Amino acid sequence: MMKKLLLGLVMLTGMVAPALADYPKSWGLNLQEPAGVLAQQMHDFHDMLLYIIIAISLFVLALLVWIVVRYNSKANPVPSKTTHNTLLEVIWTVIPVIILIVIAVPSFKILFSQGRIPDADMTIKVTGYQWYWGYEYPDQGGINFNAYMIPEKDIDPSKGQKRLLETDTEVVLPIDTTIRVQVTAADVIHAWTVPAFGVKKDAVPGRLNEAWFKISKPGVYYGQCSEICGTGHSYMPIKVRAVSKDEFAAWVDKTKGPSAEPAAAEPAKESGDKDKEKETKPENKDDAKTEVQ
Numbered sequence: 001m002m003k004k005l006l007l008g009l010v011m012l013t014g015m016v017a018p019a020l021a022d023y024p025k026s027w028g029l030n031l032q033e034p035a036g037v038l039a040q041q042m043h044d045f046h047d048m049l050l051y052i053i054i055a056i057s058l059f060v061l062a063l064l065v066w067i068v069v070r071y072n073s074k075a076n077p078v079p080s081k082t083t084h085n086t087l088l089e090v091i092w093t094v095i096p097v098i099i100l101i102v103i104a105v106p107s108f109k110i111l112f113s114q115g116r117i118p119d120a121d122m123t124i125k126v127t128g129y130q131w132y133w134g135y136e137y138p139d140q141g142g143i144n145f146n147a148y149m150i151p152e153k154d155i156d157p158s159k160g161q162k163r164l165l166e167t168d169t170e171v172v173l174p175i176d177t178t179i180r181v182q183v184t185a186a187d188v189i190h191a192w193t194v195p196a197f198g199v200k201k202d203a204v205p206g207r208l209n210e211a212w213f214k215i216s217k218p219g220v221y222y223g224q225c226s227e228i229c230g231t232g233h234s235y236m237p238i239k240v241r242a243v244s245k246d247e248f249a250a251w252v253d254k255t256k257g258p259s260a261e262p263a264a265a266e267p268a269k270e271s272g273d274k275d276k277e278k279e280t281k282p283e284n285k286d287d288a289k290t291e292v293q
């Protein structure tokens with residue numbers, strides 16, 4: 001019921017998630033819509049916790065109200081001298097233990113399904129840099145590119161572009177495919193996070209972390225670096241475009257050419273060859289600095 005109430009509240013404020021994309025919204029209340037099994041499991045777990053938390057809060061509130069009304073000095077001038085009640089003490093120890101076990105079982109299940117990487121259909125490697133992401137597709141002929149944030153001044157809201165979330169190059173991935181993502185960093189610790197996939201993985205220099213996900217529906221999914229990594233921390237978003245397997249194969253063919261330059265999904269700006277990247281890097285740095293100040 002509570003979930004419906006919350007959902008109703010979200011709908012009332014006119015912030016229903018569009019079916020084919022998910023991103024953070026102003027005054028957003030619930031988690032982003034899940035786009036895969038892992039995220040779905042997390043949502044179900046979150047909803048279960050919500051019921052338990054609300055029940056416990058209401059119970060404690062009722063106890064407090066009862067005590068205030070029934071046992072204040074006027075209503076109960078001569079207080080009881082009782083200090084121990086074995087049955088009550090056993091109950092208030094055993095019931096919380098049972099609640100914790102009920103929470104622990106699904107929690108460990110999710111941890112295991114996150115941690116055990118299934119046989120993947122494809123792999124992508126993500127490297128965190130101050131302050132952009134590098135992507136490699138080793139199974140697709142080594143397609144690789146860097147994705148920089150599109151600065152706020154170049155954002156066109158009429159095209160549906162979102163401030164602080166758009167990147168010059170999109171990470172194109174197929175749906176219904178088990179994707180292993182290897183995450184590392186080249187300078188400081190970052191974290192590659194896409195809420196709709198249920199993935200948040202630390203990118204640690206000198207270490208290769210792994211996560212996996214399977215996108216259930218096509219669309220655009222946004223994420224952000226989730227480890228404070230410096231002044232440009234909020235300027236290294238993640239933009240994933242999930243497409244059908246056929247469209248993905250076409251994208252790979254188009255992108256894999258001799259130039260190894262990714263097909264830009266955003267016509268506005270492209271990043272590709274090394275010289276361009278060098279130009280963009282300091283520019284991005286300056287943007288980040290001025291915006292922070």
Ligand SMILES: [Cu+2]
Binds near residue numbers: 226
């Ligand atoms: Cu970062």
